[in-house]
Amino acid sequence: MKINIYDDMNKNEITYSELLKKKNYILIDVRTPKEYEESTIPGAINIPVLLDEERVMVGTAYKKESPEKAKLMGVEAISKRLGAITSEVSELAKKYDSIIFFCARGGMRSGSMTSFFNSMGYKTARLSGGYKSYRSFIMNDLENIVKGLTLITLHGKTGTGKTKILFELAKKGFETIDLEGMAKNRGSHFGHIGIPQDRSQKTFESLLYDAVKHRKNNVIVIEGESRKIGPIHIPEPFWNTMKNGVKILVEGPIEMRLDIIIEDYTGIEELKENLLDVAKKLKRYMDGNAYSKFIKLVEEGNIREAAREMMVEYYDPMYNKSLNKHDYQEEIYIESIEDGVLKLENTLKKYL
Structure with missing residues (x-):
């Protein structure tokens, strides 16, 4: 036949x-x-x-x-x-x-x-x-499935370990969504370094939809982001839910933050070349002396001090402006990732 x-x-x-x-x-x-x-x-x-x-x-x-x-x-x-x-x-x-x-x-x-x-x-x-x-x-249904959802957003400067804290909270049974992991971008000018490629907008939206659709409860902990994570846009229904959710400010000492940044970027191939390439794009936003000092430190291989220079002269002032726009329901100061997880465990219980 x-x-x-x-x-x-x-x-x-x-x-x-x-x-x-x-x-x-x-x-x-x-x-x-x-x-x-x-x-x-x-x-x-x-x-x-x-x-x-x-x-x-x-x-x-x-x-x-x-x-x-x-x-x-x-x-x-x-x-x-x-x-x-x-x-x-x-x-x-x-x-x-x-x-x-x-x-x-x-x-x-x-x-x-x-x-x-x-x-x-x-x-x-x-x-x-x-x-x-x-x-x-999924794009139509996303607006429906965020109804009744409370997003608890962790805000903080570069290096406060928010992504690592999310990972540890997930291991302890808290519902979390790693938006930067979904986007395959850390959400800053240097966010793509060491990551093979960004995800497409469509893939990001699919992963986000699945995470929200199949959540186990109506309280999810996420990391604070701007509307864009690298080239990725956070869909409007989720973004509006973020803005209306609970905001927690996480702060920590600069040496701890530097430890976390160095751990994230250690072992990346062509790190020096990538850092210099991104720095050129930020030159117009930085003081001339600070930019020259950053370039010199990178070329010498002193990545920790280069990171300190970038944080003090560029990222911290920029984040201060952004962080001051929010009203925080909670503020915590942490000395380590473990300390942050413990303090957040206690803080989050009141919202569950």
């Missing part, structure tokens, strides 16, 4: 809101590796129908020749890997009750895979509207 994988592609569809009610399923992103790398649905695995260069060729054929020609090219490309794809799907079917395929808009790529594997007896479905509909759903 000849199977037409393009038949009945509108059958066996499921919306993302319906999918959230299901258990023990696996999402398969059949888009190209490039599309998957840019952004996907959290937890999805990539089994591409077309590789990057194949999609370009098929798209060109669709525009310049005909849809029929593009389909034939697509089938030819898929057929080369169909055995390997079937093997992967077969293994996944042993672990999951259902397999959900999706592509960019819920079209040919996910439809063909759903139709083909359904014809072979696998329990599969296509995500209705594909990745585009998923994006629309």
